[in-house]
Amino acid sequence: MKDAQPRTIYLKDYRVPDYLVDQTRLHFELQPSGTLVRSELHIRRNPAAGEGLPPLALDGVELELLSVAIDGREVDDQQFRVSPEGLSIDVDRPEFVLEIANRIHPQDNTSLEGLYLSNGMYCTQCEAEGFRKITYYPDRPDVMSRFTTTIVASRDYPVLLSNGNEIDRGDMEDGRHFVTWEDPFAKPAYLFALVAGDLEHVEDSFTTASGREVKLQIFTEARNIGKCDHAMRSLKKAMRWDEEVYGREYDLDIFMIVAVDHFNMGAMENKGLNIFNSACVLASPETATDTAFQRIEAIVAHEYFHNWSGNRVTCRDWFQLSLKEGFTVFRDAEFSADMNSRAVKRIEDVSMLRTAQFAEDAGPMAHPVRPDSYMEISNFYTLTIYEKGAEVVRMIHTLLGEEAFRRGSDLYFERHDGQAVTCEDFVKAMEDANGVDLSQFRRWYSQAGTPVLDISDDFDAASGEYSLTVRQSCPPSPGQVEKEPFHIPLKIALLDSAGKNLPLDTSGATEQVLEVTEAEQTFRFEGVSEKPLPSISRGFSSPVKVRYGYSKEQLLFLMRFESDDFNRWDACQRLAFMAMEALQQDYRAGRDMRLSPELLSAYRSVLQNRELDPSLVAEMLSLPTAQVLAEQTDEIDAEAIVAARNFAEAELARELEEDLLAGYHAFSNDRPYRPEAGDIAERRLKNTCLAYLCVTEKPEYLDLAQAQFDSAGNMTDSAAALATLVDRGSDEQAESALQEFYRCWHADTQVVELWFALQASSSQRGSLDRVRALMQHPAFELKNPNKVRSVIGGFANRNFTQFHRADGKGFEFLAEQVVALDRLNPQVAARLVTPLTRWKRYRAELSEKMHAALQMVMESGELSRDLYEVVSKSLV
Ligand code: 0A1
Ligand code: ZN
Numbered sequence: 001m002k003d004a005q006p007r008t009i010y011l012k013d014y015r016v017p018d019y020l021v022d023q024t025r026l027h028f029e030l031q032p033s034g035t036l037v038r039s040e041l042h043i044r045r046n047p048a049a050g051e052g053l054p055p056l057a058l059d060g061v062e063l064e065l066l067s068v069a070i071d072g073r074e075v076d077d078q079q080f081r082v083s084p085e086g087l088s089i090d091v092d093r094p095e096f097v098l099e100i101a102n103r104i105h106p107q108d109n110t111s112l113e114g115l116y117l118s119n120g121m122y123c124t125q126c127e128a129e130g131f132r133k134i135t136y137y138p139d140r141p142d143v144m145s146r147f148t149t150t151i152v153a154s155r156d157y158p159v160l161l162s163n164g165n166e167i168d169r170g171d172m173e174d175g176r177h178f179v180t181w182e183d184p185f186a187k188p189a190y191l192f193a194l195v196a197g198d199l200e201h202v203e204d205s206f207t208t209a210s211g212r213e214v215k216l217q218i219f220t221e222a223r224n225i226g227k228c229d230h231a232m233r234s235l236k237k238a239m240r241w242d243e244e245v246y247g248r249e250y251d252l253d254i255f256m257i258v259a260v261d262h263f264n265m266g267a268m269e270n271k272g273l274n275i276f277n278s279a280c281v282l283a284s285p286e287t288a289t290d291t292a293f294q295r296i297e298a299i300v301a302h303e304y305f306h307n308w309s310g311n312r313v314t315c316r317d318w319f320q321l322s323l324k325e326g327f328t329v330f331r332d333a334e335f336s337a338d339m340n341s342r343a344v345k346r347i348e349d350v351s352m353l354r355t356a357q358f359a360e361d362a363g364p365m366a367h368p369v370r371p372d373s374y375m376e377i378s379n380f381y382t383l384t385i386y387e388k389g390a391e392v393v394r395m396i397h398t399l400l401g402e403e404a405f406r407r408g409s410d411l412y413f414e415r416h417d418g419q420a421v422t423c424e425d426f427v428k429a430m431e432d433a434n435g436v437d438l439s440q441f442r443r444w445y446s447q448a449g450t451p452v453l454d455i456s457d458d459f460d461a462a463s464g465e466y467s468l469t470v471r472q473s474c475p476p477s478p479g480q481v482e483k484e485p486f487h488i489p490l491k492i493a494l495l496d497s498a499g500k501n502l503p504l505d506t507s508g509a510t511e512q513v514l515e516v517t518e519a520e521q522t523f524r525f526e527g528v529s530e531k532p533l534p535s536i537s538r539g540f541s542s543p544v545k546v547r548y549g550y551s552k553e554q555l556l557f558l559m560r561f562e563s564d565d566f567n568r569w570d571a572c573q574r575l576a577f578m579a580m581e582a583l584q585q586d587y588r589a590g591r592d593m594r595l596s597p598e599l600l601s602a603y604r605s606v607l608q609n610r611e612l613d614p615s616l617v618a619e620m621l622s623l624p625t626a627q628v629l630a631e632q633t634d635e636i637d638a639e640a641i642v643a644a645r646n647f648a649e650a651e652l653a654r655e656l657e658e659d660l661l662a663g664y665h666a667f668s669n670d671r672p673y674r675p676e677a678g679d680i681a682e683r684r685l686k687n688t689c690l691a692y693l694c695v696t697e698k699p700e701y702l703d704l705a706q707a708q709f710d711s712a713g714n715m716t717d718s719a720a721a722l723a724t725l726v727d728r729g730s731d732e733q734a735e736s737a738l739q740e741f742y743r744c745w746h747a748d749t750q751v752v753e754l755w756f757a758l759q760a761s762s763s764q765r766g767s768l769d770r771v772r773a774l775m776q777h778p779a780f781e782l783k784n785p786n787k788v789r790s791v792i793g794g795f796a797n798r799n800f801t802q803f804h805r806a807d808g809k810g811f812e813f814l815a816e817q818v819v820a821l822d823r824l825n826p827q828v829a830a831r832l833v834t835p836l837t838r839w840k841r842y843r844a845e846l847s848e849k850m851h852a853a854l855q856m857v858m859e860s861g862e863l864s865r866d867l868y869e870v871v872s873k874s875l876v
Helices: 222-227 231-247 292-307 319-337 342-361 384-401 402-416 423-434 442-445 552-561 564-591 596-607 614-621 624-632 638-655 657-666 679-694 697-712 715-728 732-743 749-760 767-774 785-798 809-822 824-832 834-841 844-858 864-876
Strands: 018-028 035-045 056-060 063-068 080-085 087-088 095-103 114-118 121-125 145-153 159-162 163-170 177-182 194-197 200-207 211-218 254-260 275-276 452-460 464-472 486-495 512-516 519-525 533-536 545-548
Touching: 035 864, 063 087, 121 254, 121 275, 145 159, 145 194, 145 512, 159 177, 200 231, 211 222, 211 231, 222 231, 231 254, 231 292, 231 319, 231 402, 254 292, 275 292, 292 319, 292 715, 319 342, 319 384, 319 423, 342 384, 342 564, 342 624, 384 402, 384 423, 384 442, 384 486, 384 512, 402 423, 423 442, 452 533, 452 785, 464 486, 464 512, 486 552, 519 545, 533 545, 533 552, 552 564, 552 596, 564 596, 564 614, 564 624, 564 638, 596 614, 596 638, 596 657, 614 679, 624 638, 638 657, 638 679, 679 697, 679 715, 697 715, 697 732, 715 732, 715 749, 732 749, 749 767, 749 785, 767 785, 767 809, 785 809, 785 824, 785 834, 809 824, 809 834, 809 844, 809 864, 824 864, 834 844, 834 864, 844 864
Parallel strands: 018 145, 211 254, 254 275, 452 545
Antiparallel strands: 018 035, 035 095, 056 087, 063 095, 080 087, 114 121, 121 194, 145 177, 159 194, 163 177, 200 211, 452 464, 464 519, 486 512, 486 533
16 A cells, blocks of 8 residues: 555544635646646635644645745745655744745656646646645645646647636747736635646637626647537536526636546536546537437536536535535536436436445445545545435425525525535525425435335225325445434325326325435325325435335336326336346246236337337336346346346347337438437437347348448447447457448547447457457557546446356456556546445355455555555455
8 A cells, every 4th residue: 555554534533724825826837857836825824723833734745845935935944844745834923925846747647636648738637635746735625725827838838728817928038938827716726727738729608697708618639629519509508507597607707628538537627627538528420429418518517517516615625525516416417407308317317326326325335425534535426425415405405396495505605605615504504595404304414325215005995095104224334333214305196097196185286295204104195085006206306215015017007107207217117127036036947037928018018109208218118237137136146137138138129029120210310410309319219229129130130230330420320330230240240340430430539439338348249358459459548547447447337247257257357457557547446446346245156256356456565545445445
């Protein structure tokens, strides 16, 4: 390990900062041989921190310190101490100007934290604790300062950017040039950004609600300049939406986005200068799939929304990360729902939550939405903080209703503008604005684990009373054995035998939000004339597992009549899950597998239904993925899951062949490409039909796929056809399509990433040998996280069949790669190891092999703090 003893940081140890930094002046001289950083910090004792003048503690990692001066006088080295973690300076006055000079080496920075180079362009990533790799500083979000930044560089870097507004520029005598930026808003260091490179940009403008003109610019390398339009459109939509829905206006005169190829995450909300992973911003119809178009729209919005939920109001400490992330994910999800199909957006989000977040909640790294402790904060950019955090905000929205929620968010922004605050402050604003009590609700922030609701019902025909009894429980998670009952909004409806929603009270409302607060609680409905069928947790009203003993017939009924699209899809999922459990049992017992005719006919009627949104039909037709099935079983039998799923898919393809073909043709068209909801839905259903048809491996359908591949006018259709040929075609068909695709697109980074991912995640063709070969491909780069995620991540996370091969070689491979990567990029290594941390969930044979692979990582030598935390916690 890097640190002999990785330290655990506790929320309970939080103390206000000893010193504040009112002004930060930075001066960068960018040079390949090493970058010189000079800082001038206007420091003042924090009156809230108590008496006396303790030493000033600054964070700093991997820095070469050149000089330290206070109020213009060099500080002699008796007065300060340097450690691998930072600098401690003795202080004799309450207010002073500190000047520091240090050198850094961006060209050697492979961790992609701090200042680094991506394809020769300088860029930064400072969240959460990257600024300390740039210069010595109190690198914590509750120290907010006004930044002025001067960048000096050779003319080879014509574009020099930082946060805020440009206030000066000019030439130096030695032929270099400089630009100075000033950010009028105080901000924590994690929102600092710098970019320098030979970049082009597209420009547009936006007029805010109050009539201010904002310049919008997207910067990228010249070869990508044609791929910025969608992001620009998305940005303008997001700016308008935030004004309309939250009353939030943009506050600077300029908003910039920069695309970089080497990036650990999706994007970063630096004030006025968002830096994006190029995969999350660049798109054109020829090169990006519908999924990519929608992801870009969502991420551009997410980062933009952070300007208020994150930047204007920021986090006091990193335990409060979900304050900005949960809220902002909720905001971007609602934006995407408004721009596209609301039900499908919800289905996608819930599917992800149910697979990956529920697994996290049940695993060794489980933590509450507001964690109590961490070793390495980078490990806490999790699905729990982001997605479950968003569900928690959504539940507040559900409990309060649209208008009251808006009153709460208005108060939150008004009360805390310019401050660094806590999740508690958010909840308090929601309470104070509406006179409600969310005391018990706060447990969602402090208790980890996915609650389970066991629901039963009773109907008394004589009195016309129907009741629902809800029992809640929550399994233990690390450090938390007993859980107190949660406050759970449960949106329900009752269906009569004709499939109509029954009125639930005298107002005639047919939907109700039950507030579950007790360990066991009964809800009664009067005047019910026949035994109804409950529709439970409509729209997935809370992040819980609902158990109600639906029979197959009842689920079939819901699939036909349920008016809530999300629950309609969910009924279909439950049914498929039941069927596949039975198939797994057959497989294990060596019996013939059989899919029930009712299920087949239910799927057929979904496919024939031309009233439904085609993307909902596509979602309903798609069987739960192997990962979903695995997450929902107590003891994962990977082989049985694969066998059951393959069988069900083959049966559906065979039985529904005619309807699938009809569907394929009905939803094919030659309209020009538009990434609009209606068109996306049609392409999705058409390509789902194509994939099913090719499961039969009949030559005529493979020809159809080949024809689509040959003539596709957009990447969605081209990639879908390619994936189908790769999965179902002959060796020759698959290989020649792959080659042709590469030949056509080898110069396009995003498409090459897709080409990698498609192979590595193919259950048929993504063998370990192929994955190893892809890593030798000239376009593969272990130092580039996107390439790593496409190839190694594609294999470990999306290629269930091959990754779980019985000899455990898939696990060994992952362990090897994680160890190699840890030397270059600890953040990415720690994330990549996740599938191995789930070893306890598997049946013995695989479980032991996964455990051994994890052990191998542990014993491989020095681990980064990031990887050490995940591996050591998972081995327990
Ligand atoms: N705040 C960003 C996520 C982010 C976090 C860490 C990063 O580098 C380690 C980069 C980005 C967001 O939510 O979009
Ligand atoms: Zn975010």
